[in-house]
Each structure stands twice: as structure tokens, then as C-alpha cells.
Amino acid sequence: MTLSVRIRHALPGLTLDAAFDAPQGVTALFGRSGAGKTTLVNAVAGLLRPDAGRVAVDDWVLFDTARDLWLPPHRRRLGYVFQEGRLFPHMTVRKNLSYGGRFAPVAPNRRETDHVVEMLGIGHLLDRRPGALSGGEKQRVAVGRALLSAPRLLLMDEPLAALDAPRKAEILPYLERLRDETDLPVLYVSHSVTEIARLATTVVVLDSGRVTRAGPAAEVLSDPAAVPSFGPREAGALVPGRIAAHHPDGLTEVAISGGRLLIPRESAAPGTSLRVRIEAKDVMLSLARPEGISALNILPATVTAVTPGTGPGVAVQLRIGTDLILARITRRSAERLGIGPGLACFAVVKSVAVAKGDVGGAG
Template sequence: MSLQVEITHPLPGFEVNVAFEAPGGVTALFGQSGAGKTTVINAVAGLLRPKAGRIALSGEPLFDASARVNLPVHRRRLGYVFQDGRLFPHLSVRQNLTYGQRFAPRGLPGPGLDEVADLLGLDRLLDRRPGALSGGEKQRVAFGRALLSHPRMLLMDEPLAALDAARKDEILPYLERLRDRSGLPILYVSHSVAEVARLATTVVVLEAGQVVRAGPAEQVLSDPAMVRQFGLREAGAVLPAEIACHHADGLTELAISGGRLFLPRMEQPAGAHTRVRILAHDVIVADRAPQGLSALNVLPGEVIALREGQGPGMIVQIQCGADRLLARITRRSAEALALAPGRKVHAVIKSVSIARTDVAAG
């Protein structure tokens, strides 16, 4: 099931004019505040009628200005999760969850209460009221309520924005499970690169109402041209990996297309698939295989692009196997190493520089 969006809508100061496709998995709409993300997701939900265009889910039009089609919200069968849980304070968690079942079409197969409670870790919370829940727990209930309406797709408008870092770390694994087990396509609005790197399979980058880049997450996040959108501190790459084995000294060995990575011990079993986010400022570039270093991760590669910044730094894109890394170095270092497209190099990454929050499931 995929979502096709092609809409135009005026906003103060600019016009939203976007066209993209959201396939299965999580499609992240990324952009800074005011880029038009919420306008797009509200148009998909039916909460806003665009000036022109078409929105279709697996070929079925939800909105088509030229054909005068504009399905009302309840007929679109989309589950919407907002920034705050919007739970009913006088109802228990169980009652909030089953409220979503009222909107599920009769006779349509879908997850039941027990299955959703297990998926989102809500089993022991069912008899509590929202007032006794943490922010992360409230959002998990909101996810469950949306799931129990048996939607064709989930829409999430910055669902973690109101949570502190600890609550985000708590809830992200549940979102990964929801992505991997529900089978539902998810349109996920965010301006957090870390969230997008962990959850997204597809990324659509918006700026002033326009799509400036769209594609698989690994490609978009490692594109040097997108550094301005993501910010220098957040620039990096996402590498798919498989857990090869766990070592007795507390390290986990990962197999990636360009070699092996050693990280502090991970909880997933050997053979499990994962994704690792490596920030550009954690990568050192060497013109030959270094000797006598404490860093365990040294990946051979080839420079494929360089992008200068406004200051003394630059971004180097390096092909390592089938993956692409980004390294943030100074222009002086690039000149000293004679870096240019086609130059053979080695990327050096410290094991301890990769945070646990930058290692994802799936």
C-alpha cells in the first residue's frame, strides 16, 4: 500500500507545492518549523482541503480537485496521532484504547486489544487513568487507540516533540516494533534528524513548501547537499547492518557491506538486522590504513564527493562497500590529503562515539 500526494495550497508568505510518494514502511516528512509539514499531513488526513491537486491511497483518491473528490475524515480510515496524546482523562487506558475500536469497520480483520497492548507494552497500564501516566506512556496509548481503529495508514505529527530525551529513548523501540510488526504504512512528521534516522525507510525533505529531496533514508541522510537542511552537528549517514556476534569483552561485532564495525554490546541476538547512524564529526579520514590507533573501526573506501561550507570545514562523502559515509573535516586537511573524487581513503570511527540512541532495530 502506498500514498501518492500532489497538492498545492497557499500559506502566508509562500505556497505549499509538493509531489511525492510514500511507499510501505515509515515515510518521514522532514523540515524545519514552517516548512509546510503539518499542512501536508492535515491535507492527507482530510483536516484541510488543498487548493488543487490529488491525494490517493493505493490508487483510491482521497482528494482530487479536478474530479471534485474530497472524502470526509471518517471515510478515509486513517489513524492520526498528534503531538499530545489527546486521551480522555475520565477514561481508563483500556477504555481509551477500546474507544478506537468504535471506528473500526465491522467484520474487518485487525489487531485486538490484547495484541496491541502487548505490542506497545501497555498490559500493566490498562486500569490506570491518563493522569497517572508518563508522557511516553500516554503517547503509546494514543498509538494503540489509532491501531485499534484498524486504519489503512497511520499519520503521526511530531508525536515525540513534547517529550524529554529520556521519554523519547523509552518510546522509540515501541515505534520500531510498530513499524516492523503492524504492516501499516506510516507518514511521520518530524524535524528531528535522530528520530528520522532511527525510524524512516523513506525521507521527504521540505523547505518553504517545496520538496527539495526524497528517497530511501540511507541515500537522503548521506547526501552532502542535505547537510544545510539537517545541520552540521546532525550530519551523518545510516548504515544497514547485521549482528555478527557478541564478544566476551563487551563489544558487539556488526557486518556491514564495507566491512565490520565494533560497538558497545547490543541486546539484539546474532543474526538480527539493525541500522547504525554514524555522525560526520565522528569520522576521521586517512590516506592509508592507519597503524597504532585505539580506534577499532577502520573502513576502506573511496571519495565520491566533497562539499565546502562557509567556514573552514567541508563534508567528504565516502563510498564504503554499498554504503556511503560522511566525514566532516577542515579544508586544510582535505588539501593535505589531496582529497578528490576517486581518491582511495580509510574512514576511522571510534566505537564509543556511536551512541546507543543511534543504533536502531530493523
């Protein structure tokens, strides 16, 4: 399914003028507070009537101001998951889920309901009330309720923002399953680079109401010109790989296009595909293959782009095999080493620098 968005709307202090197309999967809207992310999602949901625009999922047109077509929110076949689960406190989880089914064109059958329950890992919660659930459990139930309404598009407005780190780590694998096991397009709002790196198929970067970059997640995240949008301390690229082996010293070996990557042990079996986020600040560069150092990941690379920052740093884009990663080094180091496009070098990454939260399903 293809999601097509064209929205223009003037607000006090912000003019939203955003357009993008995204394929099936999770489309992440990323931007700082006030960039227009929630305004855009509310326009898609029908909670805001924009000055002009058109939004469609394949041939299902939600609104088109040029044709004076406007579906009210209850006819848009959308599921909406907010920052808080917004579950009915007097209902059990089972009844909260069945409430979502009331809005489906055809009530979900037992098999469909069981699949959603299993996919989200909430079977043991069915007889509990929301007051007895953790934040992560509430959000999983909220996602389940939205799915059982049989939506044609799922909207998620910073659904993990209110959760602490352990609860985020708990729910992310379930959201990966949602991405991988359904053909439902998802519009996902977040200001967390880690979240979008784990989940996104497509990334759309908003700044002051305008789209500054849009495209496949690996492509956008590895773009050195996008570093200011994500912040120099958060910038990092995605590398797809496959688990080659688990070693007895607690490391997992991942085969990537440019060699092997050692990371802290993963629980998945050898042969499992995954993607690893490597933060730019954790990549060092060397002109010669370094010897006698503790870092285990030393990968041949070629410099493809160098983008100066506003401070003393530069973002260096590197090609390793068929993949692109980023390194953040000082301008002084770049000048001293003669870093420029076409230069052959080595990228050095500490194994322990790859955090558990930066490794996810391949998508």
C-alpha cells in the first residue's frame, strides 16, 4: 500500500507545507518539537481540516480539497494510538479489545483476535483492568484495540514518549512484529532517533512545517547533510546484516556486506536477519589498518562525502561494502588525515558501543 500526503495549513507561528509518498511499512515523521508532526497527523486523522491538500492510501482518498472531498474521522478507517493508551479503566483488557472491533466493517473473528493477542503478547493480560498494567502493557493493548478496528492506516503519535527505557525496550519488538507481519501502513511520529532506526521503513524529516528529507530509513539516516536534523550526538546509520555465529565470550558475529561486525550477544538464532544502528560518534577513522588496539571491529571503508558542521566537527559518510555509515570527527582531524571523497581508510567501531536498543529486526 502506498501512502500519499499533501497538506498545506497556516497556523499562528507555523505554516505546514508538507508532501511525501511512502511505500508499505512504517513511515516515521521525525522533527523537533514544533516542527508540525502532530499537526500533520491530526490532519490525516480528520481532527484538523487543512487549508489545502490531499491524503490517500492507495485509492482510498481521505480528503482532497481540490475535489471538495472530505471524509469525517469516523469514516476514514483509521486506528490512532496516542502517547497514553487511553484505555477504558472500567473495562478489562478483553473488553477494551472487543470495543475496537465495533468499528470494523465486519466484526473480527476469533482467529483474527487471537492473532493480534499473540502478536502483541497480551494473552495473559486479558482479564486485567488497565490500572493493573504497566505503561508498556497499556500501549500494547491500545495498539491491539486499534488493529481490531480493521483500519486501513494506523497513526501512532509518539506512543513510547511516556515510557521509561525498560518499557520502551519491552514494546519495541512487538512493534517490529506489527511492521513485519501485517501489510498495514503506519504513520509513526517520534523525536527519538533510536526508535525510528529500529522501526522505520521510510523516514520523513520535518523542520518548521516543511519536509527537508524523505526516503528509505537507511538512506536518510546515513545522509551527512541530515546530521543537523538529528543532532550530532544522535546521528547514526543503519547497517543490515545476518547473525553468523554466537561466541562463548558473550559476543555475536554479524555478517554485513563489508565484512563481519562483533556486537554484544543477541538472543536470535544464527541466520536471523537484523539491522544494526552504528552511531557516528562511535566511529573512528584510520588511514592504515590499526594494530594493538582494543577495538574489535576494523572495517575497510571509502569516504563518499564530508559535511562540515556549525562547530568544530564534520560528518563523514563512508561506504563499507554496499552500506553507508557515518563518522563524526573534528575538523582538525579531517584536515590532518586529508579526509575527502574517494579516500580509502578504515572505520573502527568498539563492540560495546553498539547498544542493545540499537539492534532490531531487519524489517
